[in-house]
Each structure stands twice: as C-alpha cells, then as structure tokens.
Amino acid sequence: MFERLRKAFGSLLEKVSTQELSGKKLEELLEDFKLHLVENDVAYVVAEHIVEKLKEEVSGLRVGRFEDKRKPLTEALRRVLLEILSSGGSLNLLALAGEKREAGKPLTIVFVGINGTGKTTTIAKIAKYFSDRGFSVVLACADTYRAGAIEQLEAHAKRLGLKMVKHEYGSDPAAVAYDAVAHAEARGVNVVLVDTAGRMETNRNLMEEMAKIVRVSEADLVLFVGDALTGNDAVAQAEEFSRFVRLDGSILAKVDADVKGGAAISIAYITKKPIIFVGVGQGYGDLEPFNPESFVEKLVGGSD
Ligand SMILES: Nc1nc2c(ncn2[C@@H]2O[C@H](COP(=O)(O)OP(=O)(O)OP(=O)(O)O)[C@@H](O)[C@H]2O)c(=O)[nH]1
Ligand SMILES: [Mg+2]
Incomplete structure (x- = not known):
C-alpha cells in the first residue's frame, strides 16, 4: 500500500x-x-x-x-x-445509529459515486459491520438502472441474511428508497442502506435524480464512495457531487490496490468532510474505520 x-x-x-x-x-x-x-x-x-x-x-x-x-x-x-x-472532523456511524434507535427511528444512509467505485460492495461490508454490532439492517436497491444491479445486491442480502427492498428495473429509484424507509419504520429496523446507480458527475439528469433519492428518503447521511485508484479524479467528482447533495463524508474503496496514496489526503483536504472507512479488499471484512493516525503511520512510518 x-x-x-x-x-x-x-x-x-x-x-x-x-x-x-x-x-x-x-x-x-x-x-x-x-x-x-x-x-x-x-x-x-x-x-x-x-x-x-x-x-x-x-x-x-x-x-x-x-x-x-x-x-x-x-x-x-x-x-x-x-x-x-483530521480537518473534516469525525463521524461515528455506530453512535448515530444508536441515537436514532433510541428515538425509535431508522438511520438512513444513501451511498453515491460514479460508476464502479465500489458502492455496492461497500454497502454489503457496512451492512455486515452494523449487523455484527447488533443493529438490524435493510438494504434498498435504488439502482434500477444497471443490468444485474438488483441481482448483485440481492446476492449480498442473501449471503448476509438481510432483507432487500427492490422494484422493477426502470422504475423510480427514489420510490425504492422511500419504501425501504417505510419498511424500516414499520418493522423497527435500525439501519437503511440505500444503494444507488453509478453516475457521471457531468450528467445533470442523473445528478438531479440522485438529489431526489436523498430528498424523498429524508436521508440522515449521504456518503460519497470514491475509488482510490482514480486519485485526483475522485476529488473532482466529490466536489461536483457536493453541488447537488450534501455530502456528509466519504469512503475510499480499493485502498489495498493503491500504490500511490495521495487520494485520501486530497479528498480530506478538499471536501473538509471526514473519511469514514477505507475499503481494503473484496471480502465483507475488508473495511477499516479510517484512522488518521494509523494512516499517517502507514505513509511515513518506518522511514525515519
Ligand atoms: N481490491 C478491492 N476491490 C474492491 C473494493 N471495493 C470494491 N471492489 C471491487 O470493485 C468492483 C466494483 O465494485 P461495485 O461494488 O460493484 O461498484 P459500484 O460502485 O457499486 O458499481 P456500479 O454500481 O456499477 O456503479 C468489484 O469487482 C468489487 O469487488 C476494495 O476495497 N478493494
Ligand atoms: Mg453498484
């Protein structure tokens, strides 16, 4: 790394x-x-x-x-x-989910990013992270666009023993997110994780569709999933996405394959939002809470 x-x-x-x-x-x-x-x-x-x-x-x-x-x-x-x-502060997902649970409400998180950055995989990892810690989770497949997207998330849901809310391909993704939140509210499910289709930041219609998903689901958090391998591009994308929705933090996937290492530094500095997790592989356990100290240690440690 x-x-x-x-x-x-x-x-x-x-x-x-x-x-x-x-x-x-x-x-x-x-x-x-x-x-x-x-x-x-x-x-x-x-x-x-x-x-x-x-x-x-x-x-x-x-x-x-x-x-x-x-x-x-x-x-x-x-x-x-x-x-x-550390400039973006920190965001404790477990504490937030705990507070919402106390209040009898689900924590709704929408994951956004361009195509193929690792959103769906990251959602599966975070679903496991929450369920391992005693929170009930429902997945929402608000990617009704890409061929195979529903089956992909469904396979994760099955393996993790979770319910997934879905509609037909081509239907309104905001409606899927809305239904998943309604389901969670009715059944007392603690966490709703909303998967969205990958979209280029230059496609205005798709960016507005994303804003609608966030609005209609009354998302508590919107997390940007960036691909460490795209480096500086990930930063430009995050900036552009934040013009359409409020980004509360980011997750950097594929850090395991990143030989450079600058993406995290750039994304933290420019978005001024915390990096919450990094993805370090394709397995469910390959998700690490982002810790600035140990990240810096990986970068500079051992060289003095
Ligand atoms: N090495 C590595 N691969 C990852 C990581 N996260 C995701 N991947 C891989 O990246 C590829 C794309 O992942 P997806 O989760 O489908 O990405 P996505 O953003 O949902 O893609 P779209 O829905 O098509 O936009 C898959 O082959 C994943 O296994 C990671 O942290 N490390
Ligand atoms: Mg996906």
Missing part, C-alpha cells in the same frame, strides 16, 4: 539528513518533493499546502550541523499530514 508516496517521503528524508535545512537547497528539495506529491495523486493545492507548512515548521527548527535532521522533519511531516487528514 502507498509504496510510491512512502518512497517520496523516504527520499526527502534521506536527502535532508545530509543537507542544511535552510536556503536555496531546501527550496529545491521541497520543490522536488512537491512534484513527487502531485505525481502520487496529491492534488496540486494540497501539495502546495504541505510544502508551505513544512517550510514553516522546518524554518523554526534549530538543528546542529551534524545532527540528524530526519527525525524533526519526520515529526513535522506527521503533524502536517495529520492536520490535513
């Missing part, structure tokens, strides 16, 4: 260990580092921010000529990354 960004960090630290932490040399090093960040899916504005922050941190450092500069720089890097990754 993230081999390339780790390498960029490692090489910066290596170079710095033998050089002065000031002047033109440092400028050059950081400029070079910025390019490495951008090459590894860190959005340009975010890379600039990181480098500026590092400059500030480093210029305040008093390190003797022969002292190892790697340690203070690693610490500075950790601080800067942590601040970015």
Whole structure:
C-alpha cells in the first residue's frame, strides 16, 4: 500500500539528513518533493499546502550541523499530514445509529459515486459491520438502472441474511428508497442502506435524480464512495457531487490496490468532510474505520 508516496517521503528524508535545512537547497528539495506529491495523486493545492507548512515548521527548527535532521522533519511531516487528514472532523456511524434507535427511528444512509467505485460492495461490508454490532439492517436497491444491479445486491442480502427492498428495473429509484424507509419504520429496523446507480458527475439528469433519492428518503447521511485508484479524479467528482447533495463524508474503496496514496489526503483536504472507512479488499471484512493516525503511520512510518 502507498509504496510510491512512502518512497517520496523516504527520499526527502534521506536527502535532508545530509543537507542544511535552510536556503536555496531546501527550496529545491521541497520543490522536488512537491512534484513527487502531485505525481502520487496529491492534488496540486494540497501539495502546495504541505510544502508551505513544512517550510514553516522546518524554518523554526534549530538543528546542529551534524545532527540528524530526519527525525524533526519526520515529526513535522506527521503533524502536517495529520492536520490535513483530521480537518473534516469525525463521524461515528455506530453512535448515530444508536441515537436514532433510541428515538425509535431508522438511520438512513444513501451511498453515491460514479460508476464502479465500489458502492455496492461497500454497502454489503457496512451492512455486515452494523449487523455484527447488533443493529438490524435493510438494504434498498435504488439502482434500477444497471443490468444485474438488483441481482448483485440481492446476492449480498442473501449471503448476509438481510432483507432487500427492490422494484422493477426502470422504475423510480427514489420510490425504492422511500419504501425501504417505510419498511424500516414499520418493522423497527435500525439501519437503511440505500444503494444507488453509478453516475457521471457531468450528467445533470442523473445528478438531479440522485438529489431526489436523498430528498424523498429524508436521508440522515449521504456518503460519497470514491475509488482510490482514480486519485485526483475522485476529488473532482466529490466536489461536483457536493453541488447537488450534501455530502456528509466519504469512503475510499480499493485502498489495498493503491500504490500511490495521495487520494485520501486530497479528498480530506478538499471536501473538509471526514473519511469514514477505507475499503481494503473484496471480502465483507475488508473495511477499516479510517484512522488518521494509523494512516499517517502507514505513509511515513518506518522511514525515519
Ligand atoms: N481490491 C478491492 N476491490 C474492491 C473494493 N471495493 C470494491 N471492489 C471491487 O470493485 C468492483 C466494483 O465494485 P461495485 O461494488 O460493484 O461498484 P459500484 O460502485 O457499486 O458499481 P456500479 O454500481 O456499477 O456503479 C468489484 O469487482 C468489487 O469487488 C476494495 O476495497 N478493494
Ligand atoms: Mg453498484
């Protein structure tokens, strides 16, 4: 995971260990580092921010000529990354579901994103996450569009022993979401997970349809599912999606296959919303709550 960004960090630290932490040399090093960040899916504005922050941190450092500069720089890097990754705050799904259950209402979550990012798989993982922790779950197949979408979610529902609400292909997806919420309210089901069709952010009709699903289901949360492998594109998509619906957070899937690592940094910085989970494989258990500290550790750890 993230081999390339780790390498960029490692090489910066290596170079710095033998050089002065000031002047033109440092400028050059950081400029070079910025390019490495951008090459590894860190959005340009975010890379600039990181480098500026590092400059500030480093210029305040008093390190003797022969002292190892790697340690203070690693610490500075950790601080800067942590601040970015925590900038969206946090969102505790279990606590929210608990509160709604106390109030006798279901927690309704709608998952959105472009085609093939991992929405349906992520929903199955989150359904298992909730049921393993004592919450009852119903799935809503509000993807009435893509061939095979209903069967795909249904297969997960069967394997997980969950009910799924569905309508015919071609029917109004908002009506499916509405029915699932009504079902949950009538039966005291705790959590409603709404799967939606993948849609390009440039398709206005489909974006408006998504807004309708969110409105009609009175969703408590709308979560953006991004594909880590699409890097900076995922960030642009999230920004565009947020023009049509309120995004409360994101989930980054396929992080296991991501050799770069910049997507999470960019998405956290630009959306200013928390990353709630990362997907780390295709199995139901391959979902990890996003933890900025351990993420930073994976990126910088071991290189000092
Ligand atoms: N390696 C890996 N693969 C994943 C992960 N999440 C999803 N996938 C795979 O990505 C592919 C697409 O996943 P789906 O869940 O169908 O994606 P989707 O967003 O629902 O797709 P559409 O409904 O067509 O827009 C599948 O082959 C999944 O197994 C992940 O975290 N890691
Ligand atoms: Mg799907």
